[in-house]
Amino acid sequence: MEKQERKRRVVTGILIAAGICMCILGFLGGEAQIVLTKAANICMECIGLG
Amino acid sequence: MGKKLRKIVQAGFGILTNAYVKGFLPGAAMIYQGPLKRFCVPGMNCYSCPGALGACPIGALQAVFNERKRRFPFYVLGYLIAVGALVGRFICGWLCLFGMFQELLYKIPVPKLSVPEKIDRPLRKLKYVVLAVLVVGLPLFYRSRYGAGEPFFCKYVCPVGTLEGGVPLVLMNDILRPALGWLFKWKMLLLAGCVVLSMVIYRPFCKYICPLGAFYSLFAKVSAVRLKVDTAACTGCGACSRKCGMQVDPHVMPDSAECIRCGECVSACPTGALQFTVIGRNAAPGKSPAAGKNVGRGMEKKGGNA
Secondary structure (H helix, E strand, C coil): CHHHHHHHHHHHHHHHHHHHHHHHHHHHCCHHHHHHHHHCCCCHHHHCCC | CHHHHHHHHHHHHHHHHCCCHHHHCCCCCCCCCCHHHHCECCCCCCCCCCCCCCECHHHHHHHHHCCCCCCCCHHHHHHHHHHHHHHCCHHHHHCCHHHHHHHHHHCCCCCCCCCCHHHHHHHHCHHHHHHHHHHHHHHHHCCCCCCCCCCHHHHHCCHHHHHHHHHHHHHHCHHHHHHCCHHHHHHHHHHHHHHHHHHHCCCHHHHHCCHHHHHHHCCCCCCCEEEEECCCCCCCCCHHHHHCCCCCCCCCCCCCCCCCCCCHHHHHCCCCCEEEEECCEECCCCCCCCCCCCHHHHHHCCCCCC
16 A cells, blocks of 8 residues: 555656656747747637637 | 635635736727736636636647647646646646636526436546547647648637636627627537536536546546545545535545545545545644544435535
8 A cells, every 4th residue: 555655656756747847848949939829819719709 | 614715715716817907997808918828827717818817728738739830739738747746636626717617606506417327427538538639639630721720629619718708808899799600609509508507517517528627637546636535534424425516436436537626525524534635645634534523423414515
């Protein structure tokens, strides 16, 4: 039981670290700019205008 | 107290992430365009809501997939993986405004509908299909003859965009009204359906459709914030299961993919056998399980009130 819990903690840690690394990599690669461009303008599809 | 605290957190977070008051002024026809919009909020929150300060992660994911030059969505996916591994569907239970909206509708005193298990079970898988097809597959592979992609989920399904973006923007701006067509009617129909269903079924959008909940549910067994059962203290009275609006048996499967970590079961447990844990450690160390205490109280309870 304790071993299984430890394994889970390791997986959680790896996933969090991987997620943060991917996030930084994407940010540096200019992906945040794509998100900003989309989010800063009214999304006509989202509001149902086409 | 737990229930009240959750409502305060839900409402507070909803206000905080939609605090661009200028956007709500009549005739403003504008949304927040500042630098915060490059960051995603953790729950479903349309970035076209006049008050939204952040981006919707599901919309952002589709926006990256829609790029002419295909690229791997490191930024948004990494964010979703980190949030999923940290708290999982705790986001659904505590930080999603649309989840709160559905909960409030469920409080309306009308007869409630119990979905039979043989319909409910396969329907729960629908959200994974929505995630795979409408959020990933089609936005990634479909291109119009002009080379443009489409945010299929946002465009054809998402009632959050209609409620938070479409309705307020159309109500406040005459200029948008002539542009209303079949798509707006279709999305209003979906929103109306969602509203009616939410009055009779607890959080139907979260149970059956939400692709963000589907993604976070993949981390149910490994997220840092989880529920844990003290098997020595649990009497199997079933008070937790009766209280659960998501129809989970927390004492049997505390890390179920359907659990939104709302904590209603923790408050309902008469012996304190259910606890929130953070990386396996009790989140409220002062509250130790009191085996045998008030056991009868839980057994007498009938019918969940979610």
